Amino acid sequence: MAVNETLSTYSDWSYTSGLAVYVLAMAAYAAEYAFGRKPAQAKASALVGAGAPAPEPVQPGRIAEPPRATVPERAGRIAVLLTGLGALFHFGSLLLRGLATSRWPLGNMYEYVSAVVLVAVVAWLVLLRKHNVRRLGMFVLLPMVILLFLAWSVLYAKAAPLVPALRSYWIVIHVSVIVVASGLFLLPGVASMLYLVRRANEDNPARLASFASKLPDTDTLDRIAYRVTVFCFPLFTFGIIAGAIWAESAWGRYWGWDPKEIVAFVSWVIYAAYLHARATAGWRGKPAAWINILGWASVVFNLFFINMVVAGLHSYAGV
Template sequence: MLTEFALYSDRLFMAAVGVYVLAMVLHGAEYAVQRSAKGVLVGAGGPAVETDAPPPDAPPRDGSGPGRAERYGRMGVSLVVLGAVLQAASIVLRGLAAQRWPLGNMYEFTSAICLAAVVAWLVVLRRSPASRPMGLFVLLPVVILLFLGGTVLYAPAAPVMPALQSYWLVVHVTTVSIASGLLMVPGVASLLFLLRRSGKLEGFAERLPSADALDRLAYRITIIAFPLYTFAIMAGAIWAEAAWGRFWGWDPKETVAFVAWVIYAAYLHARATAGWRSGPAAWVNVAGFAAVIFNLFFINMVVSGLHSYAGLG
């Protein structure tokens, strides 16, 4: 039975990745159709062009339903929901197969982070449907991370070593997974904000939400994720005292986690400071997201430290 749970978990994981890829394709099609529609109506640098033909993303003239872009977007969101359900089921079955909390290695940790990012994105869409053109760019890092998790980082379902058999595994690693996943969305939003604000690739970025909307989105999610990330670091320190006899030892992973915390604290401060509120603050937010990703992969996989044996966040 446990072997079957592990097999079904792996298959559901692969199915979720496939569904996310299809969702990316549909969001890409939505984005392309919207751009081409604008290109039909407005000449490159010229006046509006008179035409009797409706743009590709316009509703049908008989009122029978949404236009192509709208349909592609809705289908993409539906697939993201399906992918999240499949991925959540994969994580649950993984825990049943290993008979433990399913966050015991990098494969499981990466899957949890990506699920948190997807759920956060769906909540954003629920509250702000106009943000949907971001879907392609939010799903891109999710698909990349899941591909790495299912190939390079994959580990068979198995019990964890005694040092990790603690309830702090549930508290610390779950919290840091959720916080890291949440921070993925504002990281992408800040990157798109900088692209939108720079004026470069204007034709490519014109279908994105406005720069102000992207900036607000990044800030609002970060102020939710930052307290969770803070709690995760505190919980990790308490676990370290129980496991290693000290709260803090400047282990490489601890150090980079603290650096990321300082960067995000600086972002929240910069966001409330005149002169830093827009572009400079967004760069700080991007730096914080880069630190989180660096800590997740480089520190876990390359640098030797007390956390290396666990492959955990």
Template sequence: MTVNTTLANFSDMAYATSVVIYIAAMLLYFGEFAFGRAASGTAEREAELVGAGASKSAEPAPNAVGHLPKTPKRPLSERLGGMAVALTVLGALVHASSLVFRGVATGRAPWGNMYEFGSAITLAAVIAWLIVLFRQTRATRRDSSPAQLRALGGFLFLPVVVLLFLSGTLLYAKAAPLQPALQSYWIVIHVSAAIISTGALLFAGVASLLYVIRCRYENNPLNMTKVGSRLPTSQALDRMAYRATVIIFPVWTFAIVAGAIWAEAAWGRFWGWDPKETCSFVAWVVYAAYLHARATAGFRGVRAAWLNVLGLAVMIFNLFFINIVIAGLHSYAGL
């Protein structure tokens, strides 16, 4: 099948545009984080409750000329955060269009090489962040405010932008048909499950790393005050990391099982301890250990969080080193 070069060029332009939008959103997120108020635990929550009670019991009094007082202007940090979320949604739409253009241009699933796979998993991470953000914003949380959660976007977008930059430069591959070994309907089933789980686990790993930083601050407020004090409470970060991992772990399990079924159809065996298979299984064991440790009273906390961070490190190692450096049956980087 011939490649539609016009749509392929549109895909490349949309990709580059999404990277620029994500960088702007990241800077705005970090701006909100820098100018936002430090987390003060339950005292802030109690003040909000008192203020809410007062607002219900008394209506605002008009001024001397009979007009109600003007609504106070939103703080700079909140305005920066709102703009960051708007740019995130715009960037995700442009990013998704780049994958759609690439898929239509080649007539296949748009994740047949490392460039496309890196683009897809970062989009999955951004969508996971938006889902968590909107769910947390709509819900009433006792231990953190929506603004504090929103400011975490900068820490997520930093690895996202780095991965997109690497994928678009060092790992870039021109639009082309699939290699014969990948021409199977299993590429939609197996690889899409791997993309979704990798993107969500990227978010979970970042949340666990921030949890460790927040715990260091709570144990010693003089340590890393500027960063740790502005993060949501350790309970909120731990909950986000755990929920993301426990929800996506079955998807990662399914991805491994689907890969084994595809391997049997392609190579005549379900499992051959190929480097990619081995590293994927190691990641599965690490995440299973994290979920077990997180549910164990004597091991939960920082030690369990480090297991989640280790799982992310294994996934990144599997994504780059195994695919690029080590030769194996899964060497489809397109480089």
């Protein structure tokens, strides 16, 4: 089937535009984090305001002016808007790639990494509506921008039809579910890393003057990491099971000790251990956070090293 080169070109333009907007958003998040007040300072200001004399009553017919947002707050709001705009460009690139090739746009490493990051971006925007964690934006977008840059500079593949091994409806089920799970796992991985940084500073109050003092408290970071992982784990489990069913249909066996299968199972075991550790007294906190980080590292290892260095039955998607 012929490839629509025009749509393919528009897809590439949309991808680079989305990447550029993400970089601007990350800069805006960084500005809010760098120049915004620490949570303790904001709380102190609120207490001072509570003890101050009552404001003069508003005169009839006069509309009370809402408090003006500070420059860092405006930067944070702009960052969220830019993140949403970047997500639209990002989604457009995958949509146009699919239309250009008349197939599901998950046929190679470039498309796969792009889809993983898109899921992470959407999950981040949803998280912003549930929790006041906008100051994490710089740290969340940094790995996303790095992954997108690597996908564009190292993994890029021209739009083309699917290779025969991937021409199955299972690519929509198995690969899509693994993409969603992998993208969502990025958020708890970052949250656990920042948890350790914040915890190290709380254990030594003299160091709280550092940049970590502007991070959300450890309870918030731990709760985000746990809840997102709880949501992701069943999806990841289903993705592995779906992959085994596809393997039986394509290769005549459910499990063949392929490197990608082995590392995927190792990742599953690590995340199962994290959930168990998080619910076990004595393993909460730092030990559980380290296990969660190890789980994310295994996902990244499986995504890059296994696909690009180790030869196996899953080496047909190309780079």
